[in-house]
Amino acid sequence: MTYYLNPDFSYAVDIQDIKLIDNSNGKLITLNYPEAAIFDLLIKQYPHKMMIRMLSKIGLMTDSHAENLIRDTIDFLVQNNVLMPEQSRG
Amino acid sequence: MQNNNSTPSIFILPVLDKFLLYAPLHELSALLNEAAVLQVKQALAKSNPDSLTPELADLLSVLQAPPVQNPDRTGELDSQFLGIIPSRRCNMSCVYCDFGANLSPEEVIDPDIVVSAIDYFAALTEQKKKQFFMIQFFGGEPFVEQEIIDIAVHHTRLVGSKIGLIPHLEALTNGYFSERQRIFIKEYFDRIVISFDGFKKYHDKTRPKNSRQGSFEKVVDNLKYLSTCNVELSIRCCITSESVDEMEAIAQWFCEEFNLDKVNFETLTPNHETEQAKIYPPDPYLFAQHCVRSWRILRENHVEPAYAPISLDKAQTTSCPVGRDVLIVHPDGTIASCYLLKQDWDKKQLDLAVGKVYQNGRMEIDFEKIKQLRNLVYSKPRCESCFCRFGCAGNCHVNSTYPGSPQTYTDFCIHTRIITACRLLEEMGQQQMADEFLDDANALKNLALQKSDNLFDFKGQ
Numbered sequence: 001m002t003y004y005l006n007p008d009f010s011y012a013v014d015i016q017d018i019k020l021i022d023n024s025n026g027k028l029i030t031l032n033y034p035e036a037a038i039f040d041l042l043i044k045q046y047p048h049k050m051m052i053r054m055l056s057k058i059g060l061m062t063d064s065h066a067e068n069l070i071r072d073t074i075d076f077l078v079q080n081n082v083l084m085p086e087q088s089r090g
Numbered sequence: 091m092q093n094n095n096s097t098p099s100i101f102i103l104p105v106l107d108k109f110l111l112y113a114p115l116h117e118l119s120a121l122l123n124e125a126a127v128l129q130v131k132q133a134l135a136k137s138n139p140d141s142l143t144p145e146l147a148d149l150l151s152v153l154q155a156p157p158v159q160n161p162d163r164t165g166e167l168d169s170q171f172l173g174i175i176p177s178r179r180c181n182m183s184c185v186y187c188d189f190g191a192n193l194s195p196e197e198v199i200d201p202d203i204v205v206s207a208i209d210y211f212a213a214l215t216e217q218k219k220k221q222f223f224m225i226q227f228f229g230g231e232p233f234v235e236q237e238i239i240d241i242a243v244h245h246t247r248l249v250g251s252k253i254g255l256i257p258h259l260e261a262l263t264n265g266y267f268s269e270r271q272r273i274f275i276k277e278y279f280d281r282i283v284i285s286f287d288g289f290k291k292y293h294d295k296t297r298p299k300n301s302r303q304g305s306f307e308k309v310v311d312n313l314k315y316l317s318t319c320n321v322e323l324s325i326r327c328c329i330t331s332e333s334v335d336e337m338e339a340i341a342q343w344f345c346e347e348f349n350l351d352k353v354n355f356e357t358l359t360p361n362h363e364t365e366q367a368k369i370y371p372p373d374p375y376l377f378a379q380h381c382v383r384s385w386r387i388l389r390e391n392h393v394e395p396a397y398a399p400i401s402l403d404k405a406q407t408t409s410c411p412v413g414r415d416v417l418i419v420h421p422d423g424t425i426a427s428c429y430l431l432k433q434d435w436d437k438k439q440l441d442l443a444v445g446k447v448y449q450n451g452r453m454e455i456d457f458e459k460i461k462q463l464r465n466l467v468y469s470k471p472r473c474e475s476c477f478c479r480f481g482c483a484g485n486c487h488v489n490s491t492y493p494g495s496p497q498t499y500t501d502f503c504i505h506t507r508i509i510t511a512c513r514l515l516e517e518m519g520q521q522q523m524a525d526e527f528l529d530d531a532n533a534l535k536n537l538a539l540q541k542s543d544n545l546f547d548f549k550g551q
Contacts, residue, residue: 013277016251033251037244044240044270054237057201058244 002045003074003083011039020082029080034059038073042083097468098544100134100153101477102127103511104536104551105527111149111545112514114405114480115157119514120149121523124550131545161405161480163415163464167457171224171260172211173411173418173429174204174242176235182264182305184285184297185367186328186358197421198235205245206451207419212249223255226262228418228429233267233275243278262326265309266299272315281322283354284313288340292333296358296369310347317349324352324396329380334372337380338387345391352396353388355381357502359489374501375538378508379528382516399482399506400513407467408483412442415460423447425455427463430488438492472497475542482506504538511537 005011008024018036020029031039037058041051048070055066077083103110109127111120122130126146133142133150142150177198180187208225215223225246232239243259250257258280265284267275275282286309287293294304316323325344329337337355344353358364358371385395398409407413412427419425424432425445435442442463445455467473467483470491476482476499484491485502499507508528515524527533 015256016247033244033248037248040244040274041240044274046237050237054201054241057205057241058248060205 002086003042003078004086005043006081006084009082022081029082034061034069035073035076038070039077042074042077098475098542098546099157099480100545101543102545102548103477103543104533104540105511105515106523106530106533108523110511110514112477112543113153114402114477115159115161116152116155117158118149118152119518121518121520127545127548128550131548135546159405159480161407163407163413167214167415167455167460168218169211169214169415169417170411171226171416172207173226173228173416174207174232174238175199175228175230175418175420175429176204176232176238176242177421178230178431179234180229180231180264181234181299182231182266182297183300184264185369186296186361186364199238199419199421200423200449201238201241202449202451203419203423203447204238204242206453207417207425207447208242208245208249209451210447210453211417212246212253212255215255216253221256222258223250224258224260226260228262229264231264231266232261233263233271236271247278264297264305265312266305267312272312275316276319276321279321281324281351282316283324283326284309284316285326285328286313287328287330288333289336289343292330292336295332295367296328296330313348317347322351323349324354325350326354326356328358329355329372329377330358331370331372334376334380337377337384341384341387345388345393350393352394354396354398355384356397357505371501374504375508375531375534378505378512378534381505381509382512382524382528397509399478399485400510401481402510402513402517405480406483407464407480408487409481409485410487412487413463413466413483415464417444417455419447423449425453427460428488434488438488439494440488440492442488469493472499472503475544475547476503476507477543478503478506478510481510499539507538508534 008022010021010023012019018031018039020031034055038055041054051070052063052066055070056063059066074083099115100113103112108121108123111122129142129146130150134153177196179196212223227239246257259278260281261279262283265286287296290306293306297305299305327340341353344350357377358369360371388395411418416427417425418427418429423446424443425447426442427444428435428442444459445453447453466487467479470484472491473479473484490500490502512524512528
């Protein structure tokens with residue numbers, strides 16, 4: 001599944017993390033590493049398998065750990081309305 | 091300190107009807123007449139300043155004191171930055187490519203090698219208690235390997251966030267990247283150096299996308315975009331025999347069109363491809379004249395002229411990464427201080443490899459080789475009595491002052507000697523004299539071709 005960034009959100013790449021701002025209510029979410037890397041790879045719409053492989057290198061982790069972390073991060077971002085599934089786009 | 095009494099460090103240069111005394115290690119430059127030069131020379135030789143004017147006695151006391159600057163690098167490994175060459179591939183077809191895009195295998199670096207090198211460099215940076223963690227990407231064209239760049243950038247940031255280092259990311263690029271990539275650059279990079287050769291008629295001739303298409307419009311578009319971003323932006327502009335007369339106009343145009351931090355004008359390095367394309371380097375005297383005047387335009391517009399072979403503030407024994415302990419990881423895992431191709435060093439009987447990163451994360455650095463590279467300038471006969479030896483230091487160790495290279499000055503030496511002399515005059519507030527000097531062909535030749543600048547070889551005219 002592919003996702004797009006909720007247009008209500010903007011983001012800023014900071015020195016050590018990525019900050020997500022919900023412009024509709026001013027809510028701030030900070031993504032630390034390695035979740036910040038996942039956010040960037042999602043925005044770039046890398047294929048899922050490639051993302052797993054890349055994250056395992058970035059975070060020096062196994063593919064299964066990378067896969068779980070990607071799933072958990074996507075869940076978090078969807079729950080917080082940062083990411084919207086592409087299929088929900090009207 | 092390697093530099094000792096046998097190594098000339100006080101130089102004398104003919105400039106019109108005067109002489110420029112330059113002692114970079116003593117941070118001294120002065121304009122003298124011939125009689126004063128001979129007096130200073132004799133007084134230094136005798137260590138006995140008799141009957142000198144007060145001004146010359148002051149000058150002598152500075153020269154007799156221990157040097158203020160020590161250009162020699164000593165101590166443990168201390169690399170300024172980690173260089174990464176993701177591959178030699180490129181998305182353009184420049185006629186003068188110095189980075190092997192046309193010749194080298196299409197090998198892409200293994201991501202395990204990239205992260206191992208970053209981890210090693212992070213540990214080294216932390217050990218040195220530095221605040222910044224500097225990574226530079228070279229090519230080919232680095233952004234052709236976006237996946238490798240993404241892994242490297244995020245691993246650098248991850249490691250930095252863990253151990254409290256601030257990442258500083260730089261890339262040397264041809265500027266031919268997509269809109270998505272330029273947003274990524276804006277968001278993650280601190281400094282970008284774009285190779286851009288000026289007006290369309292020059293740029294598209296030397297740096298075409300391919301045989302049918304130029305690259306000018308796209309690169310200009312990306313330069314304009316990055317001009318609006320918080321990224322340090324530099325242009326590296328290659329000057330040919332065709333573009334040299336328009337250097338001032340190019341400098342002015344750069345300043346008007348883009349928001350730049352630095353501009354580096356450099357001369358074309360001729361090779362087989364440039365000869366086939368009938369593109370030639372500029373006359374060194376013309377280049378020097380236009381370069382000095384272009385730099386003034388840049389400075390008036392608050393853009394810094396960048397030219398590694400001239401370093402008036404800080405004496406140096408190399409003007410490139412070689413000799414500065416820099417670690418550059420090549421696509422096959424070789425670590426060198428040079429980003430040129432191994433086959434280029436081999437041809438000149440040089441071995442610039444200083445280590446290796448293996449896919450299993452093992453890393454080897456040969457510190458003895460790094461120490462040898464620190465002192466390369468001391469084995470360059472051409473540079474021995476040249477006043478630029480603590481700035482230019484022989485320029486490129488592979489292409490210019492390789493072992494066995496001719497001892498006579500090259501075109502590069504000629505323009506560097508003239509530009510350096512003019513910068514010294516300008517620093518002394520003698521811009522008018524620099525202009526008169528630049529307009530006098532004989533004066534330029536006298537300085538540029540002077541065999542020895544060593545004060546102790548001076549015999550008067």
